[in-house]
Amino acid sequence: MAGKVVTITSGKGGVGKTTTTANLSAALAIAGKKVVAIDADIGLRNLDVVMGLENRIVYDLVDVVEGTCRLKQALIRDKRVEGLYLIPAAQTRDKTAVSPEDMIALCDELRQEFDFILIDSPAGIEQGFKNAMSPADRVLIVTTPEISAVRDADRIIGLLEAAGKGPGDLIINRLRADMVQRGDMLDISDVVDVLAIKLIGVIPDDESIIISTNKGVPVIFENNSRASTAFKNISRRLNGEDVPFLNLQPEASFFQKLARFWNGG
Amino acid sequence: MAPERVIIKGTSNGIIVTIGAGNWKTILRQLAQKLEQRSSFFKGGRVAVAVGERLLNEEELEALGVLLAEHHMTLWAVYSNAPDTQAAAKALGLEAEPANAPAVAQKTGRAARTPPTEPTENVTTIRRTLRSGQTVESLGNVVVIGDVNPGAVIKAGGYVIIWGNLRGTVYAGAVSPENAFVAALELKPVQLIIGDAIARAPADERRRTIIPEIAFVQDGQIVAEAWRKK
Numbered sequence: 001m002a003g004k005v006v007t008i009t010s011g012k013g014g015v016g017k018t019t020t021t022a023n024l025s026a027a028l029a030i031a032g033k034k035v036v037a038i039d040a041d042i043g044l045r046n047l048d049v050v051m052g053l054e055n056r057i058v059y060d061l062v063d064v065v066e067g068t069c070r071l072k073q074a075l076i077r078d079k080r081v082e083g084l085y086l087i088p089a090a091q092t093r094d095k096t097a098v099s100p101e102d103m104i105a106l107c108d109e110l111r112q113e114f115d116f117i118l119i120d121s122p123a124g125i126e127q128g129f130k131n132a133m134s135p136a137d138r139v140l141i142v143t144t145p146e147i148s149a150v151r152d153a154d155r156i157i158g159l160l161e162a163a164g165k166g167p168g169d170l171i172i173n174r175l176r177a178d179m180v181q182r183g184d185m186l187d188i189s190d191v192v193d194v195l196a197i198k199l200i201g202v203i204p205d206d207e208s209i210i211i212s213t214n215k216g217v218p219v220i221f222e223n224n225s226r227a228s229t230a231f232k233n234i235s236r237r238l239n240g241e242d243v244p245f246l247n248l249q250p251e252a253s254f255f256q257k258l259a260r261f262w263n264g265g
Numbered sequence: 266m267a268p269e270r271v272i273i274k275g276t277s278n279g280i281i282v283t284i285g286a287g288n289w290k291t292i293l294r295q296l297a298q299k300l301e302q303r304s305s306f307f308k309g310g311r312v313a314v315a316v317g318e319r320l321l322n323e324e325e326l327e328a329l330g331v332l333l334a335e336h337h338m339t340l341w342a343v344y345s346n347a348p349d350t351q352a353a354a355k356a357l358g359l360e361a362e363p364a365n366a367p368a369v370a371q372k373t374g375r376a377a378r379t380p381p382t383e384p385t386e387n388v389t390t391i392r393r394t395l396r397s398g399q400t401v402e403s404l405g406n407v408v409v410i411g412d413v414n415p416g417a418v419i420k421a422g423g424y425v426i427i428w429g430n431l432r433g434t435v436y437a438g439a440v441s442p443e444n445a446f447v448a449a450l451e452l453k454p455v456q457l458i459i460g461d462a463i464a465r466a467p468a469d470e471r472r473r474t475i476i477p478e479i480a481f482v483q484d485g486q487i488v489a490e491a492w493r494k495k
Contacts, residue, residue, distance in 0.1 A: 158396030162305050
């Protein structure tokens with residue numbers, strides 16, 4: 001078995017890398033895959049909190065790399081679903097505690113045992129980003145429909161291309177259909193037009209994400225909101241399935257639907 | 266440990282690679298290693314090499330140019346005190362100046378704006394999208410087959426043609442402003458500089474029809490018009 005390493009990155013902070021990593025990991029595990037999520041944001045760890053596993057941390061990524069513990073000891077098992085594990089980041093160190101070579105070696109070891117290795121990249125384009133990027137077979141770039149986030153995503157894609165990691169796949173997060181309709185927000189085609197890479201998912205803005213993040217339960221475990229369906233669809237696409245994109249239009253009235261039907265759309 | 270024979274320095278006038286004494290092959294290997302380590306940093310830059318008294322023929326200079334091109338950098342000038350090396354550089358269409366030139370250029374920071382005696386007709390062709398943070402510099406002309414995104418910068422001695430959307434920044438006509446122009450399938454630059462004239466894309470029209478446009482200088486101002494056969 002040779003697992004796939006998928007790195008989730010964005011350039012800009014706060015666009016939803018960690019939430020995406022947590023939910024995609026959970027979704028893949030629910031689908032029966034063996035998954036490990038790695039928090040590469042050393043010094044500013046978050047993934048454990050979002051996944052609700054903070055109180056189970058004994059060893060972390062830096063301990064593994066420095067040989068303070070065995071790899072198995074740092075793997076925290078998520079009891080909510082079969083086959084989901086986390087390697088948390090160290091909180092007391094910084095990005096220089098790990099090198100790209102360390103990450104490649106670690107992932108090569110994990111590949112033997114897991115179907116998917118998801119790496120939550122820190123924001124920025126420095127050492128932490130390089131660590132997260134070096135072992136990747138595939139890169140997901142998260143952006144929100146904001147000019148600044150799109151600009152940073154563009155920079156990241158340029159760096160990925162230069163490093164021979166391909167252009168990556170795009171996730172547009174926190175889309176608000178009502179604002180797009182009013183012309184107050186970039187729409188999907190505006191973003192894809194500039195970045196010119198393949199879109200793998202669109203996640204609607206959803207309050208339930210904030211609630212679930214604060215509870216430490218990835219939204220995908222909790223309910224069937226549109227955001228959790230969107231995450232599930234991305235995980236299926238990662239698995240190679242061809243899943244149609246969600247219709248993110250605001251709920252239309254019967255007559256609007258009828259008109260849309262007439263107009264062939 | 267082999268002594269450091271290659272020094273790479275970024276200056277306001279592009280990247281300067283200073284090459285010391287020693288076997289040419291060893292030096293190319295050292296340079297390749299250094300570029301490998303820091304390639305993303307130098308990417309898209311233009312490079313002048315300072316080789317001192319070293320004698321280099323066209324072949325050796327070409328190998329150097331190819332190595333730099335592999336790392337997405339453009340060799341544009343050779344600083345040398347050896348007349349033979351200067352001649353070889355000129356034969357390859359490179360700028361050739363005495364070895365003490367870079368020091369002067371660094372001090373004054375004006376070299377980039379000093380027109381060479383003859384404007385080059387070289388065309389640098391880029392076959393990809395230029396993304397935020399990527400820069401292309403050329404003393405000659407630049408053609409991009411792809412988009413130029415916001416945050417990307419093109420600096421050209423002559424004209425710039427973009428077979429795609431121009432949303433970034435372009436300086437054209439840095440060397441020969443007389444006949445410089447900027448043409449793109451969609452002309453919506455963050456900033457456009459041709460020679461000494463500067464302009465921005467009009468901000469108001471959000472959903473106008475998109476047509477290819479060409480911008481040039483007329484009476485000291487940049488004007489844009491539909492790009493069609495004349």
